[in-house]
Structures are given as structure tokens and as C-alpha cells.
Amino acid sequence: MLPTIHILLTLPFCFILYHYFHVSLLNNLIVFFSAWLFDVDHYIWFVVRKRSLSLKKCYHYHHPWPSRERDLLHFCHTIEFYIILLILSLFIKEFIYVFIGAAYHMLWDIVRKSYLVYYKKKTFLKGVRAGSTIMWIKRHYSPSKSTKLKTL
Numbered sequence: 001m002l003p004t005i006h007i008l009l010t011l012p013f014c015f016i017l018y019h020y021f022h023v024s025l026l027n028n029l030i031v032f033f034s035a036w037l038f039d040v041d042h043y044i045w046f047v048v049r050k051r052s053l054s055l056k057k058c059y060h061y062h063h064p065w066p067s068r069e070r071d072l073l074h075f076c077h078t079i080e081f082y083i084i085l086l087i088l089s090l091f092i093k094e095f096i097y098v099f100i101g102a103a104y105h106m107l108w109d110i111v112r113k114s115y116l117v118y119y120k121k122k123t124f125l126k127g128v129r130a131g132s133t134i135m136w137i138k139r140h141y142s143p144s145k146s147t148k149l150k151t152l
Helices: 002-018 025-034 038-048 055-062 079-091 095-118 133-140
Strands: none
Touching: 002 025, 002 095, 025 038, 025 095, 038 055, 038 133, 055 079, 079 133
């Protein structure tokens, strides 16, 4: 999903947090930015994979979403990333708002993918993004393979 869509979907959510749950303006800003800035992992994946810093090429690589590749590692969209955010929120209060924003972001990614797979019959979307960093590493760098760690 494009960052502009995430921004537009997050604005009403932040409004509700501010007016009905009395979340401070600073914490609302944390939720707002964390709800769409974590898509930077798409760019990082592109830079590592294609060895290019071009934002335009990155956009065309991922859109129309997704690229034709399978098993993309967008690390900010994995379960381990969310576990780390929850653990950090135990020690640093503001990280709970980072977690809320990131979870809200992921919710809309799941809604969009579900819509495309089940209603638009875009079955090629299944298995495009890795859900777990550990499982992705296991699939790509298992000890049973005779090769050394290959690059992304």
C-alpha cells in the first residue's frame, strides 16, 4: 500500500486517539509516523537486492504491488519486529505508541491483501512477503544447503 494511503488512513485513527482516548499530541505523532514510516523496509530491501538508491526505480519495483518476486523480507512487517517493539514498550513507555502505529499499519496491509486475494482473486499475492525473519533465514540459509550465506 502506498504511504499516502497509510497517511490518509492514520489521520482519523489519530483523531480518535486524541479526542476520545486523550492520547497526548506527542504520542499521537509517534503513532502517526510509525503507521507509515515503517514502509522504509521496502526501500532497504530494494537497495540491498538491486544495488540502486533510486526511489523511482524502487517505486516501480514494488508497484503495482507486489513485485514479481516471492518471499520478500520486509523486516518491519515480521512477527519478530513486533515482538521487539512490545519488549521495548515494557521499558520505554513511548514504544507502545510505536507498536500501536506499526500494528495499525499492518492491519491495513492485511486488509488490502485479503481483499485482493479473496475478492479480486489475485492468488499470486500469496507468499510474497515473509512473515518471519527467522523462517526466512531458515529457508534461504539452511545448513543442509552446501552454499555459504548468499547475498539477498
